[in-house]
Amino acid sequence: MDWLFREDRYEPGSDSLKFIDKSLMSILKILSKIDRLGGQRRGILYGVTPPLKLISTILTVVCVSTSRDATFLLSAGLFVLINLIMLEKSDRKRVLALGITASSFSAVMLIPSMATGNIINSLIIVYKVLLTVSMANILSVSTGWFDVSASLKLLLIPDIFILVLEITLKYIYLLGEISLNMLTALKIRSIGKNNNKYSSISALMGNLFLKSKEMGEELYSAMECRGFTGEYKRVLAFNISRIDAVYAIIVLALTAAYF
Amino acid sequence: MIEIRNISFSYKDAPALKDINLYIAKGESIALIGPNGSGKSTLLKIINGILFPQRGEYFFDGTSITAKRLEDNAFSKKFHKRIGFVFQSSDSQLFNPTVYDEIAFAPRQMGLSEGEIERRVSDLLKLLQIEELRCRVPYHLSGGEKRKVAVASVLAHNPDVLVLDEPMNGLDPKTKRFLRDLLIKLNSHGKTIICSTHDFEYVDGVFKRAVVFSKEHTIIRDDEYGRIISDDEFLYENNIK
Ligand SMILES: Nc1ncnc2c1ncn2[C@@H]1O[C@H](COP(=O)(O)OP(=O)(O)O)[C@@H](O)[C@H]1O
Numbered sequence A: 001m002d003w004l005f006r007e008d009r010y011e012p013g014s015d016s017l018k019f020i021d022k023s024l025m026s027i028l029k030i031l032s033k034i035d036r037l038g039g040q041r042r043g044i045l046y047g048v049t050p051p052l053k054l055i056s057t058i059l060t061v062v063c064v065s066t067s068r069d070a071t072f073l074l075s076a077g078l079f080v081l082i083n084l085i086m087l088e089k090s091d092r093k094r095v096l097a098l099g100i101t102a103s104s105f106s107a108v109m110l111i112p113s114m115a116t117g118n119i120i121n122s123l124i125i126v127y128k129v130l131l132t133v134s135m136a137n138i139l140s141v142s143t144g145w146f147d148v149s150a151s152l153k154l155l156l157i158p159d160i161f162i163l164v165l166e167i168t169l170k171y172i173y174l175l176g177e178i179s180l181n182m183l184t185a186l187k188i189r190s191i192g193k194n195n196n197k198y199s200s201i202s203a204l205m206g207n208l209f210l211k212s213k214e215m216g217e218e219l220y221s222a223m224e225c226r227g228f229t230g231e232y233k234r235v236l237a238f239n240i241s242r243i244d245a246v247y248a249i250i251v252l253a254l255t256a257a258y259f
Numbered sequence B: 001m002i003e004i005r006n007i008s009f010s011y012k013d014a015p016a017l018k019d020i021n022l023y024i025a026k027g028e029s030i031a032l033i034g035p036n037g038s039g040k041s042t043l044l045k046i047i048n049g050i051l052f053p054q055r056g057e058y059f060f061d062g063t064s065i066t067a068k069r070l071e072d073n074a075f076s077k078k079f080h081k082r083i084g085f086v087f088q089s090s091d092s093q094l095f096n097p098t099v100y101d102e103i104a105f106a107p108r109q110m111g112l113s114e115g116e117i118e119r120r121v122s123d124l125l126k127l128l129q130i131e132e133l134r135c136r137v138p139y140h141l142s143g144g145e146k147r148k149v150a151v152a153s154v155l156a157h158n159p160d161v162l163v164l165d166e167p168m169n170g171l172d173p174k175t176k177r178f179l180r181d182l183l184i185k186l187n188s189h190g191k192t193i194i195c196s197t198h199d200f201e202y203v204d205g206v207f208k209r210a211v212v213f214s215k216e217h218t219i220i221r222d223d224e225y226g227r228i229i230s231d232d233e234f235l236y237e238n239n240i241k
């Protein structure tokens, strides 16, 4: 046992930790997105009541995808632009990046159609993709996930389904955090050459699976202890403010232009 | 009120409780003491109708609690309303999108009006001094905050019996003292408190009776809390102190 009480002289051989680092990074990235669940941010668009935003977004997306009217499409473009301006800088960047990526993809896919002379129509489609993807992402960055899931109630999605959705979100977060901790633990103990990283990772995944099963069972008993027997009522609380009224009028005006 | 008769329980591969007998009257405050793995959590889960013993019987207010009995939704709700359980790990207990919804979960299950629920939640946020957490996501909170939310969410259905599994674990001294005072207050208002612990700091004054579990999963002593706690030789011998 005396080895434990003596100091070691140890120089590690070279070994790349890239694999673990990469997995750590990708998990961190997902987590940072889910963290938005709770965060509260300033800005007019962030203050619009979520159910209104959800319904408006769906409405405008449907209108944009079915419209062939130039005036409407241009005013929808203006609407998206105004929305973008009201976002925070980092959010604006993300929305733009995603919108541009999606529309470039569709542009590439439409190259054959453009080559056969269908240029205007193809460009309209690319433009529509840009608009709809941006609108969906504006909703996503300016609204907490739970606000969106609660708003689903207005679309007549059953409450119990919303509960399942929300618990799923929780688990993505919790399991992400657990795997992050396990990976970190693996990393700080990887002090030598470990040629067998993949098997460490699969052991870790097995652990995660058992853990999630256990957590699920315990959660269910915790719910039962608080009177859950299969019925659930998600309460949707929202109040209409002046910002909401303005937002609603703008969206209504926009949809009016559609007809 | 709670009567445990000759209960034995084993998990697939390991025994957890052997021939346990226990009677707990209304208004008692009782500590379950014992080393890790002695079966405290298992007994608490049986008391809450989460696990069911392979042998022996459990009566709550004279009614035998079995898996079959709890399949009856009306009975299950009534039973769980009267007994509240704060889990050892708060993570498994918190599943709502906000702290407000978390605390409101049980009252909503009970069908209270939103006005009454609002009042209960606000009172509890104040009682536990977590008013600023109202709109936060429960599982982003720190360990101590989570524990407080878990306690609030259990108190929300106003149970007669409050069961806590090592509630002091991982709390800072101030929060421990706060929780101790809360337990004393609840007990003085007639709530029955059942609490597992292996930590005697910060719990003085909470318990009147203690039940000691051995590592062989049996009860080896059932006595006044003060008498057990001052019996250093006994505690040391049984890996409690
Ligand atoms: N889910 C489980 N599956 C298998 N064995 C378990 C499980 N939970 C607890 N045990 C075992 O049962 C025994 C009692 O555990 P527990 O009631 O959690 O003890 P305590 O709460 O006093 O620390 C321990 O030996 C433990 O390893």
Ligand SMILES: [Mg+2]
Pocket (backbone or CB within 6 Å): B040, B041, B042, B088, B165, B166
């Ligand atoms: Mg335990």
